Amino acid sequence: xxxxxxxxxxxxxxxxxxxxxxxxxxxxxxxxxxxxxxxxxxxxxxxxxxxxxxxxxxxxxxxxxxxxxxxxxxxxxxxxxxxxxxxxxxxxxxxxxxxxxxxxxxxxxxxxxxxxxxxxxxxxxxxxxxxxxxxxxxxxxxxxxxxxxxxxxxxxxxxxxxxxxxxxxxxxxxxxxxxxxxxxxxxxxxxxxxxxxxxxxxxxxxxxxxxxxxxxxxxxxxxxxxxxxxxxxxxxxxxxxxxxxxxxxxxxxxxxxxxxxxxxxxxxxxxxx
Numbered sequence: 001x002x003x004x005x006x007x008x009x010x011x012x013x014x015x016x017x018x019x020x021x022x023x024x025x026x027x028x029x030x031x032x033x034x035x036x037x038x039x040x041x042x043x044x045x046x047x048x049x050x051x052x053x054x055x056x057x058x059x060x061x062x063x064x065x066x067x068x069x070x071x072x073x074x075x076x077x078x079x080x081x082x083x084x085x086x087x088x089x090x091x092x093x094x095x096x097x098x099x100x101x102x103x104x105x106x107x108x109x110x111x112x113x114x115x116x117x118x119x120x121x122x123x124x125x126x127x128x129x130x131x132x133x134x135x136x137x138x139x140x141x142x143x144x145x146x147x148x149x150x151x152x153x154x155x156x157x158x159x160x161x162x163x164x165x166x167x168x169x170x171x172x173x174x175x176x177x178x179x180x181x182x183x184x185x186x187x188x189x190x191x192x193x194x195x196x197x198x199x200x201x202x203x204x205x206x207x208x209x210x211x212x213x214x215x216x217x218x219x220x221x222x223x224x225x226x227x228x229x230x231x232x233x234x235x236x237x238x239x240x241x242x243x244x245x246x247x248x249x250x251x252x253x254x255x256x257x258x259x260x261x262x263x264x265x266x267x268x269x270x271x272x273x
Contacts, residue, residue: 053123054121054123054145055081055083055084055118055121055125056076056083057117057126058083058084059086059113059128059129059131060091060129060130060132061131062192063091063098064130065091066086068129068248069127069129071250071256072129072255073085075256075260075263076259076262079263082117082120082121084117087109088106088110088135089108090106095185098185098188099187102191103192103195106135106191107135107138110132110136111139114142118142123145123270124142124144125144125146125265125269126139126146127148127150128147129150129151129152130220131152131192133149133152133153134195134196137202137203138199140202140205140206140208144208145208146269147211148211148213148265149212149226151218151220151247151249152226153220153221154224154225154228155225155228156220203229203232204234205234206235207234208235209235209268210235210237211237211261212230212238213241213242213261213262214240214241214242215245215252217244217245219247221247226239226241238265242258
């Protein structure tokens with residue numbers, strides 16, 4: 001976590017209070033970003049109720065923010081789970097701030113959030129969206145009750161899907177890809193590559209129950225990444241694929257379905273522990 005970064009934890013008692021979580025901008029609808037539609041929340045937050053003994057750590061992706069996983073956080077918190085979704089170091093700020101961070105800072109952000117959640121419950125399920133899945137793998141030694149990866153990269157850029165998007169909406173897709181390239185400093189891209197190289201061997205250390213979720217039309221992460229992760233995991237595991245939804249699954253029409261799949265997985269983990 002960057003020194004001096006303001007951390008804000010809000011204990012929510014009812015779902016309606018989600019509207020008070022670090023909102024930037026208006027609430028008229030989701031914001032369009034380089035990677036698709038995104039929520040408005042851009043702060044670190046905690047939500048949920050003490051009624052269930054399973055906590056859920058939700059980690060957003062590279063150059064992303066907590067708004068990208070907002071739907072999942074709201075769904076699980078409304079279901080009674082303790083939820084924490086940290087804003088990773090350097091993210092949700094200016095490019096210059098992001099460029100000052102390394103992948104060690106991102107791992108540290110995830111670890112600090114885990115330790116805060118572990119102070120409230122001894123059973124934690126980690127959900128990593130995109131790069132967040134790599135960060136969960138770096139915390140494997142904590143022995144999660146379950147691990148879920150969602151569109152997590154091992155092989156990135158699916159050029160076939162990029163071509164399909166360009167053919168269907170050339171101007172819109174080209175604008176989206178230029179925006180995506182512009183939001184990532186080269187030094188930060190290098191740190192992401194370092195993280196990927198550092199993390200790949202760790203998947204074979206994971207013995208927790210695991211669920212791998214992948215959208216087949218993801219243009220940012222090649223769908224064969226899910227096969228790689230699935231093949232390396234050593235515990236009980238399952239795969240859930242969807243034909244569409246793109247990279248920003250939680251902000252797509254598939255979002256509620258994916259949230260339901262994740263909640264059912266957590267319920268099974270809770271029942272068998």
